Amino acid sequence: MKWWISDFDGTLTLNPKTEAIDPKDMDFIERWTKENNFIIATGRDVSYINYLINHYNLKSEYKIANNGASLYKGNQLIFNQSIGMDERKQLFQIVNKLYKFCGIKIADHSECFILSGIEEKTPRYNESIVQQKWFEMEDNFSQHINEILNNKDLNNITLFAHPQDFDYILNLFNNFKNLKIIQTSPFNLEIMHKDVSKYSGIKFLKNKYNISDNDIVVSGDGDNDYEMLNRCKNSFAMEKGTKKAIMAANNIISNVYEIENYISIN
Template sequence: MIRLVAVDMDGTFLSSTKDYNRERFAKIYKEMKERDIKFVVASGNQYYQLKSFFPEIAEEISFVAENGALVISEEEEMFCGRMSDDLVQDVIAFIKEHPEVFMILCGRKSAYTSEKEPEELIALGRSYYHRLEVVEEITNSIEDVFFKVATNVPVDETTHFLEFFNERFSGRLEAVSSGHGDIDLIIPGLHKANGLRILQEKWGVRSDEMVAFGDGGNDLEMLRHVKYSYAMENGSKESKEAASHIAPNNDEEGVLEILEQLLEIK
C-alpha cells in the first residue's frame, strides 16, 4: 500500500517550461488526499520558491527543500540544518578564488549573492530563489542560519568541480549535481532521503510504502531509500541505475502518468 509520494521538481515533476498540468494533478491529489497518501516536494530549490507552485495546497503538504537541509510539513518546521561559521567562511574564501564559479549562499531567511556576479546569472538565480538578496559582497557576517551553498560552474567542467569540491571539503561538505552546471554544497547526511526519514517518523510510514521520482545526482539517496523509485526517462545515467523503475519523460507528464497507474485513476 502506498502512503507517501515524493517528487523532485526540475526535470521531474516540472516540464521544460517550468510548470505542470495543474488540472490533471488536482485530480490525482484529490484521490491521494481521500486515501490519506502524503505528498512531499523534495527538491534542491528554496522553500519559498517551491511552495509558490502549490498555492492552493501548500499549507497541507510537505517540503524537503534545499536538498534536505530544510524540512517543513503542513507549515511546521521539522528540521533546519546549520553550517558552522568557520565552514561558511572557508567556502566563501575558496569560491572567491575561482571567479568562474557563481555562488548563492542559502540561509533560512533568504538566499544571498553578490552584485559583482553576472546579471544573467543573478536573474536565473531569482527564478529558483524567490527570496534572493543581492548584496555588495558575500561574507559570513550576514546574519542568518546557513545550510547550503549553491554554485553554477561551466557545464563542461561539472565533473571536475564535483571532484574538486568533494576533495577540498571532504568530510565537511558534499558536492551534488542537479545538472546544467549546477552544484550544491550540502552538509553530509542532509540529503533528500534524510528529509524523508524525518517525515516517516512523523507519520509512521515505512520505506516500502513510499514512491519517489527523480532525475539527477541529488536524487540518488532518495531513489535508493524507497521501494518504488522512478528515474525519469530524461534523467541521468546515475539516477536510472539507482531507481527500480523508469518513468516517461518529464515533458510527457511522466510523474502524473505513473501516479495515475499506481492509483488506478482513469
C-alpha cells in the same frame, strides 16, 4: 495513508520553460491527495515550493527544500541541516576566490541570497549553456558574503558555472570532510552538509510518524534524487532522467501518473 515525495523540475513538470504540469499528472496528484500525503522535494528554497502550491492549488502540508536540508510542516521548520561552522572560514576563502568566476547563490532555511554573477569581458568558451541572466546579475557580494561566516543556519551554496570549469571548481573543495557537492543541472553545482539529501527529510518523517517503507513513494529525475530513489522501495525515475537517477530507481516511468500502474491510491 501513503506518502508520495516528488521532485518538481523534470519530474512533475517536463517543460522547464513553462513549468506546466501535464493534465494527466495533475489529475493523478489531485486524486492522490484526497486520501494521502503529497510532498514536493526540490533543490530550490521554500518560497518557490509555496509558489508552486499556490499556483497549482496543491494540497501539500509538508515541504522539503534546499535538496533536503530543510523540512517544513506548513510554515513551521521542523528539520534543518546546516553547513558546519568549523569549515566556514575555509569555505569563505574559496567562495571569495570564485567571485565573478561563476554565479553564486546561498541559502538558509528561510531566505536565499544572490551574491553575484559571472564577469567575462571575453567569453572563456565559444559556447555556453549557462543562462544569460548569470552574466548580467546584480552584484550583492559585499552585502551578503559574510553570511558564510556568520549565518549558523546556512545550508546551501549554489554555483552557476561553465561545465568546462567544473573540474577546477571541484578540486578547490577536495579537503572538506563534511561537505557534499552535487551537480543539479547542466551548469549548477550545489554545496551542502555531507549528510544532506532529499532522503534526509523522508527519514525524519519516517521516524517521527513511524511510516512503513511500503507506504513511501518517491519520484525524481536528477543526481540530487539519487539517495531517495536508492533508499526507498517504491522508487520511480523519469525515463529522461540522469544515469545516476535511473540506476538508483526500481521503476522507470515517462509521467508520474504512471505510478498508479504500480501503487494503489487507496
